[in-house]
Amino acid sequence: MSPALECMHRQREPEWMDEDxxxxxxxxxxxxxxxxxxxxxxxxxxxIRHLARLSVAWKPxxxxxxxxxxxGSGDVPREILAWGKKRGVDLRITGVDRQAxxxxxxxxxxxxxxxxxxxxxxxxxxFTPGSFDYVICSMFLHHLSENEAIAVIESADRISRxxxxxxxxxxxxxxxxxxxxxxxxSNPMVKHDARVSVKQAFTRDExxxxxxxxxxxxxxxxxxxxxxxxLAKEKIVxxxxxxx
Numbered sequence: 001m002s003p004a005l006e007c008m009h010r011q012r013e014p015e016w017m018d019e020d021x022x023x024x025x026x027x028x029x030x031x032x033x034x035x036x037x038x039x040x041x042x043x044x045x046x047x048i049r050h051l052a053r054l055s056v057a058w059k060p061x062x063x064x065x066x067x068x069x070x071x072g073s074g075d076v077p078r079e080i081l082a083w084g085k086k087r088g089v090d091l092r093i094t095g096v097d098r099q100a101x102x103x104x105x106x107x108x109x110x111x112x113x114x115x116x117x118x119x120x121x122x123x124x125x126x127f128t129p130g131s132f133d134y135v136i137c138s139m140f141l142h143h144l145s146e147n148e149a150i151a152v153i154e155s156a157d158r159i160s161r162x163x164x165x166x167x168x169x170x171x172x173x174x175x176x177x178x179x180x181x182x183x184x185x186s187n188p189m190v191k192h193d194a195r196v197s198v199k200q201a202f203t204r205d206e207x208x209x210x211x212x213x214x215x216x217x218x219x220x221x222x223x224x225x226x227x228x229x230x231l232a233k234e235k236i237v238x239x240x241x242x243x244x
Contacts, residue, residue, distance in 0.1 A: 008173045012200050015193040018143060024101050026189040031105055033190050034139070035075040043167070044079045046224050047138060050165050050232050051080065054134070055089065057162075063090045067132040067159060069122050069152065070140035071095030074106030077115050080136075094132070096120040123151055127159050135160040138167045142201040146210060149202070153214040157233065166231040169201035175227035198227075207231065 016022055017030050038044045058064060064084075068077050077093040084091035095117045097103050106117050120126055122140065135156040141149045156164040169175065176198045183194040202210070204221055211219045211231070222230045 008171060008176065008199070010171065010200055010202070010206070012145070013196045015143060015196050016189045017193055020099075022099075022101070023189070026187055027099075027101055028105055029187050030189045030193065031073040031102065033186060035073050038075055038138075039079075041226055043224075043226065043228060044076050044138070046228065047076065047136065047165055047167050047230065048080060048083050050222070050230055051134070051136075052083075052087075054163055054232075054234055055087070058089065060088075061090070063092065064134070065132045066091060066093045067125075067127065067135045068093060068095040069125070069135065069137040069156065070143075071097050071106060071117065072102055072139075074109060074115065074117060076136065076138050078109065078111050081111060081114055090114075094118060096122065096125065098122065122155075123148055125155050125159065129158050130161040131159050133160065133162045135164040136166070137164070139169070139197075141166065141168045141207070142171075142197050146213075149207075150210050150214045153211055153216055153231075157214070157216045160233075161235070163232070163234040167228060168207075169197055170223065170227045170229050171198055171201035171203050172227065175201070178227065204229065 017027055066080065071077060074095050077095045081091055081093060091114055093115045095106060095115065097106070097117070097119065098121050100119060103117050103119055137152060137156060141152060144152065153166065156166060176195065179194045179198050183191050186194070204223070207229070208221060216233065219231050219233045222232060224230060
């Protein structure tokens, strides 16, 4: 990509869907839109491909626990659970989100006891170190300041026993033009938040610098279709002690 497309500076601005007084109907429409985009453009499948790579080390019949930070409508846990069932893997997934309205939508579309949803602040997660085998986080870092993003990366590393996956947007002028066109006929919240999301997303160099500041090592950056990236970390677990 040319330097002219990369030189877009990060611009912080609140997204309407993050507001405590967000219009409930517009919020639901926005969450449904995000879910459709994740499904039709196969963004969640990209995350699952990375999880499938990690699953090579899983033993038959092993019970795998996953935490999904800022779960939104819960579409990512549902799709991961469906994938696990096809693979014959026993998954237990906990989705956390701060907004009550968002969690209500997630609970309405819950697919079974393997998924639970908990209201919690992503910046103050109520989980001890190593509470989950894996931590995932999709399309959330761009909502945060640098220090907040560092805190989430630190939490993902601390709470996960075997590794984490963090997926998000990659900022560029091309991504901004693409998302503006893609959301042209959407509701006002989607159109506003989509543009703001790109403007305050991180570039590859910025996100790797945040990992360095978080003192999280051995993280791999993978660039994907649709101006998306996945940060992946796999930990080597001591089978005797059960710790990384």
